Amino acid sequence: MKEFVVSQQVKTEKALTVLKKFLLVNQLPAEDLKLENSLLLTYYNTSDVLVGSGGLEFYGEKALLRSLAVSPEIRSQQHGKQIVKDLLHHARMAGVKEIFLLTETAFFFFQKFGFAEVPREEVPTEIKLSTEFSHVCPSTASVMKLTL
Numbered sequence: 001m002k003e004f005v006v007s008q009q010v011k012t013e014k015a016l017t018v019l020k021k022f023l024l025v026n027q028l029p030a031e032d033l034k035l036e037n038s039l040l041l042t043y044y045n046t047s048d049v050l051v052g053s054g055g056l057e058f059y060g061e062k063a064l065l066r067s068l069a070v071s072p073e074i075r076s077q078q079h080g081k082q083i084v085k086d087l088l089h090h091a092r093m094a095g096v097k098e099i100f101l102l103t104e105t106a107f108f109f110f111q112k113f114g115f116a117e118v119p120r121e122e123v124p125t126e127i128k129l130s131t132e133f134s135h136v137c138p139s140t141a142s143v144m145k146l147t148l
Helices: 013-025 079-093 107-111 131-136
Strands: 005-009 038-045 050-059 062-070 098-103 142-147
Touching: 005 079, 013 038, 013 050, 013 062, 038 079, 050 079, 062 079, 062 131, 098 107, 098 131, 107 142
Parallel strands: 062 098
Antiparallel strands: 005 038, 038 050, 050 062, 098 142
């Protein structure tokens, strides 16, 4: 049975701290997350437990998708798919033309949305300078791009 979840935008430092803890538990980088120039979404179940997240860092008409996580107990219920759809919707509404991401484990998942692998040399400078790209993710992570 699919568990019902509702999304909330992270707007306070307190909510950001909760999100960072959730990401660390799910073995994703979190220390460099910030509220400025970002859209961070959290997803809560009916018991008010954080069970999912996703985010975008904005760089003009480009964005970096990151922090996509779903609690293990509700995986395989299409929540990750819904989070990506929500993020793509927000990106379009913000006028984003290209979305980049780095992944070590979800390459084929993101391919289903139209993301394609690109060489690191083709990534725009502003994305390369992001902390996720330059410091957090290993150089072995796949770089993917979606043109909206």
